[in-house]
Amino acid sequence: MDDRDLAELFRAALEGDERAYGDFLQRAAELVRAWARRRATSGRLDPEDVVQETLLAIHVKRHTWRTDGPVMPWLYAIARHKLVDALRRLGRGPQIDIGELQDQLAAEEAETVRAWEIDRALETLTPGQRSVVTAISLEGRTIAEAARSLEMKETAVRVALHRGLAAIAKRFGRD
Amino acid sequence: METQELIKALAADARRHGMSMAFAWSVAGFAAIAVAAIVFFLMLGARTDIAVAAQTGRFLFKFIVTIALAVSAFALLHVLARPEAEARRMLPRLAVAPALLLAAIVAELAVTPPDTWTARLVGTNSLVCLTFIPLIGIGPLALLLAGLRHGAPSHPALAGAVAGLTAGGIAATFYAAHCTDDSPLFVATWYTIAVAMLALVGALAAHRIVRW
Numbered sequence: 335m336d337d338r339d340l341a342e343l344f345r346a347a348l349e350g351d352e353r354a355y356g357d358f359l360q361r362a363a364e365l366v367r368a369w370a371r372r373r374a375t376s377g378r379l380d381p382e383d384v385v386q387e388t389l390l391a392i393h394v395k396r397h398t399w400r401t402d403g404p405v406m407p408w409l410y411a412i413a414r415h416k417l418v419d420a421l422r423r424l425g426r427g428p429q430i431d432i433g434e435l436q437d438q439l440a441a442e443e444a445e446t447v448r449a450w451e452i453d454r455a456l457e458t459l460t461p462g463q464r465s466v467v468t469a470i471s472l473e474g475r476t477i478a479e480a481a482r483s484l485e486m487k488e489t490a491v492r493v494a495l496h497r498g499l500a501a502i503a504k505r506f507g508r509d
Numbered sequence: 510m511e512t513q514e515l516i517k518a519l520a521a522d523a524r525r526h527g528m529s530m531a532f533a534w535s536v537a538g539f540a541a542i543a544v545a546a547i548v549f550f551l552m553l554g555a556r557t558d559i560a561v562a563a564q565t566g567r568f569l570f571k572f573i574v575t576i577a578l579a580v581s582a583f584a585l586l587h588v589l590a591r592p593e594a595e596a597r598r599m600l601p602r603l604a605v606a607p608a609l610l611l612a613a614i615v616a617e618l619a620v621t622p623p624d625t626w627t628a629r630l631v632g633t634n635s636l637v638c639l640t641f642i643p644l645i646g647i648g649p650l651a652l653l654l655a656g657l658r659h660g661a662p663s664h665p666a667l668a669g670a671v672a673g674l675t676a677g678g679i680a681a682t683f684y685a686a687h688c689t690d691d692s693p694l695f696v697a698t699w700y701t702i703a704v705a706m707l708a709l710v711g712a713l714a715a716h717r718i719v720r721w
Contacts, residue, residue, distance in 0.1 A: 351523065355520045360516060389512070391661070395721060411663055412592050470517060471515060492524070495518065499518060
């Protein structure tokens with residue numbers, strides 16, 4: 335898929351086409367993942383956290399894309415901004431002793447469940463926002479299904495989802 | 510949350526996105542000019558001999574420089590608010606106002622006797638200039654910084670400085686209608702210092718508040 339196809343998907347997405355937007359984000363995630371894996375070589379930085387933070391930034395800042403311009407320079411500029419941010423946070427954070435880190439890695443592998451940076455941001459949402467975001471992401475429900483199961487109006491679900499995602503984007507990686 | 514799950518949530522929120530940058534900048538730009546105008550007319554007002562002054566090249570030239578600064582800085586601000594802006598390649602665009610001013614200084618030095626240069630540079634209004642350009646410009650700067658927050662600048666401090674230059678250009682355009690010191694020597698000295706103060710405030714503020 336070249337830049338022109340990606341731009342077409344993104345334009346459809348900006349007009350509200352959820353399917354096109356999902357496809358666009360899918361493709362963006364693959365590009366950023368390959369890009370971040372080459373750069374996050376320290377081992378202390380999980381490239382997938384960079385992917386997720388970049389997707390959130392794409393989402394809340396998608397109105398800054400010039401719809402008549404190429405997508406990739408815009409996309410990678412956001413990824414770079416987020417990678418630099420993540421590396422700066424790592425540099426500031428507590429330095430972990432290598433032995434401790436190995437133990438921790440071994441423990442993580444044993445559990446096979448990893449600690450997502452995004453889940454820490456998810457925990458800071460209001461209960462209402464969290465249940466909507468969880469219903470749609472983790473449980474894979476549609477807006478209509480989420481509205482039914484949470485006994486909310488669809489517009490209220492949309493608002494809670496929108497605000498919840500904005501709050502996650504803002505708090506990602508910050509305590 | 511797996512990345513796949515995150516994508517589902519983001520896609521479901523496809524319909525709601527922020528207002529376009531073009532719209533945000535026109536709102537911020539108009540509001541900035543309106544705020545500057547209100548502060549100017551409440552606190553200063555135009556000079557009383559403006560009709561006579563408007564016949565002189567020196568008076569009119571002040572507006573050419575300040576409007577050139579405001580327009581070129583505002584255009585650059587549009588670019589810098591986007592993440593992919595290549596800052597270094599864009600900066601030469603700011604050279605228009607300084608180049609105009611430099612040409613005017615050369616002309617002024619050519620047509621005026623050297624013993625009047627100091628008086629022309631010092632003028633009578635330097636303190637008023639250093640007070641009111643920042644004062645008129647601070648509201649516009651706040652509005653332009655709000656515009657930057659809506660954007661996604663990769664170099665927030667630089668973009669903030671350019672917001673300060675834009676606010677300074679707007680403020681200086683209004684202030685120029687009040688000030689009776691019309692020599693390019695005065696403008697190049699005191700206007701520049703006043704505008705630089707706004708640029709510095711813009712850079713420091715953006716560094717702190719324009720996070721994304």
